[in-house]
Amino acid sequence: xxxxxxxxxxxxxxxxxxxxxxxxxxxxxxxxxxxxxxxxxxxxxxxxxxxxxxxxxxxxxxxxxxxxxxxxxxxxxxxxxxxxxxxxxxxxxxxxxxxxxxxxxxxxxxxxxxxxxxxxxxxxxxxxxxxxxxxxxxxxxxxxxxxxxxxxxxxxxxxxxxxxxxxxxxxxxxxxxxxxxxxxxxxxxx
Amino acid sequence: xxxxxxxxxxxxxxxxxxxxxxxxxxxxxxxxxxxxxxxxxxxxxxxxxxxxxxxxxxxxxxxxxxxxxxxxxxxxxxxxxxxxxxxxxxxxxxxxxxxxxxxxxxxxxxxxxxxxxxxxxxxxxxxxxxxxxxxxxxxxxxxxxxxxxxxxxxxxxxxxxxxxxxxxxxxxxxxxxxxxxxxxxxxxxx
Numbered sequence: 001x002x003x004x005x006x007x008x009x010x011x012x013x014x015x016x017x018x019x020x021x022x023x024x025x026x027x028x029x030x031x032x033x034x035x036x037x038x039x040x041x042x043x044x045x046x047x048x049x050x051x052x053x054x055x056x057x058x059x060x061x062x063x064x065x066x067x068x069x070x071x072x073x074x075x076x077x078x079x080x081x082x083x084x085x086x087x088x089x090x091x092x093x094x095x096x097x098x099x100x101x102x103x104x105x106x107x108x109x110x111x112x113x114x115x116x117x118x119x120x121x122x123x124x125x126x127x128x129x130x131x132x133x134x135x136x137x138x139x140x141x142x143x144x145x146x147x148x149x150x151x152x153x154x155x156x157x158x159x160x161x162x163x164x165x166x167x168x169x170x171x172x173x174x175x176x177x178x179x180x181x182x183x184x185x186x187x188x189x190x
Numbered sequence: 191x192x193x194x195x196x197x198x199x200x201x202x203x204x205x206x207x208x209x210x211x212x213x214x215x216x217x218x219x220x221x222x223x224x225x226x227x228x229x230x231x232x233x234x235x236x237x238x239x240x241x242x243x244x245x246x247x248x249x250x251x252x253x254x255x256x257x258x259x260x261x262x263x264x265x266x267x268x269x270x271x272x273x274x275x276x277x278x279x280x281x282x283x284x285x286x287x288x289x290x291x292x293x294x295x296x297x298x299x300x301x302x303x304x305x306x307x308x309x310x311x312x313x314x315x316x317x318x319x320x321x322x323x324x325x326x327x328x329x330x331x332x333x334x335x336x337x338x339x340x341x342x343x344x345x346x347x348x349x350x351x352x353x354x355x356x357x358x359x360x361x362x363x364x365x366x367x368x369x370x371x372x373x374x375x376x377x378x379x380x
Binding site for chain 2: 023024025028029030031032033035036058059062063065066067069070073074075076077078080082101109110112113
């Protein structure tokens with residue numbers, strides 16, 4: 001998606017340790033009008049797939065998931081990272097590792113809201129090593145739901161996650177795919 | 191908002207310890223089409239106030255904030271609860287207490303995205319004791335931003351938060367105000 005690549009070039013910043021900061025429009029401040037365009041693009045890619053639920057993970061996936069879901073007219077379900085008194089006891093759980101925060105954590109959804117009737121589009125802001133995405137896919141598997149595919153805003157294509165998930169036969173559409181990046185040489189797209 | 195009260199009656203569940211579970215449409219599964227109506231209502235209430243930014247707090251505020259912001263055509267900024275490597279060093283901080291999780295935590299926004307030029311609408315899913323809202327207002331104060339008002343989906347009007355914030359001269363619009371609730375007697379609106 002050309003518009004997204006331009007946005008990343010204009011507003012993203014590359015830091016050491018493989019950090020791409022896009023908190024001006026994606027995961028701290030959210031450029032809502034722009035993410036509506038992202039949502040439309042996901043809709044165009046998956047409109048014929050019978051999607052009836054969008055699954056994401058808190059926190060930064062929620063914005064793009066909601067702005068995408070309004071085109072599908074379907075609900076969003078976001079997996080929770082913390083054990084909260086608001087979540088019932090009947091949950092599906094999966095383990096994810098965050099490289100950003102260097103922590104392992106269990107993610108959960110209530111079994112009430114994910115079932116074998118669901119045709120799920122998984123949406124997230126980033127795909128790198130694929131840990132979060134794999135955990136979300138596992139939640140769907142445990143619920144017997146069908147994963148129609150994944151919609152990713154930015155994929156670090158030089159990392160393993162994309163190959164890993166696609167290798168399982170799951171459709172992954174990433175709107176920007178980064179071939180390489182560094183503070184010295186900037187960002188190159190695939 | 192009659193539609194919201196009906197939704198709470200139909201899909202909300204009251205549990206002991208003052209817990210109202212609305213995770214079917216608001217803070218776990220998100221009924222996006224419905225929250226678009228909520229967003230329109232906030233827009234109608236604040237359309238003439240020059241709002242140029244919507245501030246909320248992760249995680250469950252993000253959905254309603256994004257779906258509201260698209261009517262204002264302005265960005266969302268969400269305060270973070272965790273110290274993350276994605277956040278720069280220049281931040282505004284405030285202390286909030288979560289009664290749900292019984293924890294104190296610092297919330298943060300990057301100083302890059304909140305300034306004295308901003309006319310801020312603060313949006314959140316719940317208002318009870320007002321701790322999160324007070325912390326968000328404090329972040330705006332530290333940045334020199336103007337708080338135009340607050341848009342709350344559900345206010346527990348029998349708790350102190352609403353009076354506390356309104357007592358400071360800040361406009362608070364809550365779309366559903368609960369006068370009392372209990373597992374035995376159900377929910378009564380103001």
